[in-house]
Amino acid sequence: MQREKIILNLIKDKDVLDVGSVGQSDEYCLWNIMADHCKSITGVDLPVAADTAKKIFHIQEKGVAHKNDRRIIYGNIEHISLEKTFDVAVAGDVVEHISNQGLFFDNIHKHLRNDGKFIITTPNAKWPTVFLKPNATHLFWHDIYTLSNILERHNFKISFMKYYYGNKMYYSWWKVPLVFRQSIIVIAEKC
Numbered sequence: 001m002q003r004e005k006i007i008l009n010l011i012k013d014k015d016v017l018d019v020g021s022v023g024q025s026d027e028y029c030l031w032n033i034m035a036d037h038c039k040s041i042t043g044v045d046l047p048v049a050a051d052t053a054k055k056i057f058h059i060q061e062k063g064v065a066h067k068n069d070r071r072i073i074y075g076n077i078e079h080i081s082l083e084k085t086f087d088v089a090v091a092g093d094v095v096e097h098i099s100n101q102g103l104f105f106d107n108i109h110k111h112l113r114n115d116g117k118f119i120i121t122t123p124n125a126k127w128p129t130v131f132l133k134p135n136a137t138h139l140f141w142h143d144i145y146t147l148s149n150i151l152e153r154h155n156f157k158i159s160f161m162k163y164y165y166g167n168k169m170y171y172s173w174w175k176v177p178l179v180f181r182q183s184i185i186v187i188a189e190k191c
Contacts, residue, residue: 002164002165003092003121003164003183003185004030004033006119006160006185006187007030007033007034007090007092007119008033008034008037010088010117010119010187011034011037011038011087011088011090012037012038013038013039014038014039014086014087014088015038015039015040015041015042015085015086015087015088016034016038016039016040016041016042016086016087016088016089016090017041017042017043017044017082017086017088017089017090017108017111017112018030018031018034018041018042018043018044018089018090018092019043019044019045019077019089019090019091019092019094019108020044020045020091020092020093020094020097021043021044021045021069021072022043022045022072030090030092031043031069034090035071038088041071042071042072042073042082042084042086043069043071043072043073044072044073044074044075044077044080044082045072045074046074046075046076047074047075077098077104077107077108078098078099078100078103078104078107079103079107080107082111084111085111085112085113085116086111086112086113086116087112087113087115087116087117088112088116088117088118088119089108089111089112089116089117089118089119090119091108091118091119091120091121092119092121093121093122093123093183094120094122095120095122095140095142096122096123096135096138096139096140096141096142097137097138097139098139098140099139101140101150102150102153102154105150105151105153105154105156106154109154109155109156109190112190113190114190115189115190116189116190117159117187117188117189117190118151118156118186118187118188118189118190119185119186119187119188120147120184120185120186120188121183121184121185121186122142122147122183122184123135123138123141123182123183123184124142124143124144124163124181124182124183124184125141125142125143125146126143126181127181127182130182142184143184144161144163144184147161147184147186148161151186151188155190155191156188156189156190156191157188157189157191158186158187158188159187159188159189160185160186160187161184161185161186161187162184162185163180163181163182163183163184164181164182164183164184164185165180165182165183
């Protein structure tokens with residue numbers, strides 16, 4: 001199972017909010033994949049996202065995904081008001097970087113339409129490749145229990161949750177056991 005296949009099925013012909021649009025390299029970025037399949041896309045990322053990606057991950061300027069795209073709004077998703085709502089919000093490997101989790105989930109809820117869906121992917125906190133080699137930009141770690149709890153507290157109902165291999169397109173056969181439950185994908189509906 002690849003996260004991209006699941007996400008593409010849910011965003012087709014939808015108005016999409018992409019959270020964390022800039023802060024990764026093209027290799028891990030969902031923006032380029034989603035932009036060609038949805039009705040419309042709006043991105044939100046911190047003003048320092050591109051600089052952080054270059055510094056922490058040693059990404060060259062040209063490798064920072066679409067930082068000059070006009071559909072991306074720079075601000076903090078914890079409290080930004082976009083003055084519109086969306087069919088789907090996608091936070092692809094973002095939640096672990098958010099300082100105030102409650103404000104984040106409440107603001108996503110506010111920006112979703114009544115039948116809106118919220119897609120989250122995040123590293124599995126209980127997987128060895130995650131906690132033995134932590135990412136310096138991660139502030140929080142989630143597993144299926146903490147995600148279930150926080151989503152319920154912020155008026156979301158989980159319709160799908162599953163472990164999956166990490167976010168690389170392919171793994172050598174010998175690496176597959178090392179990444180088997182490395183990440184989690186959640187689809188939640190606004191209550």
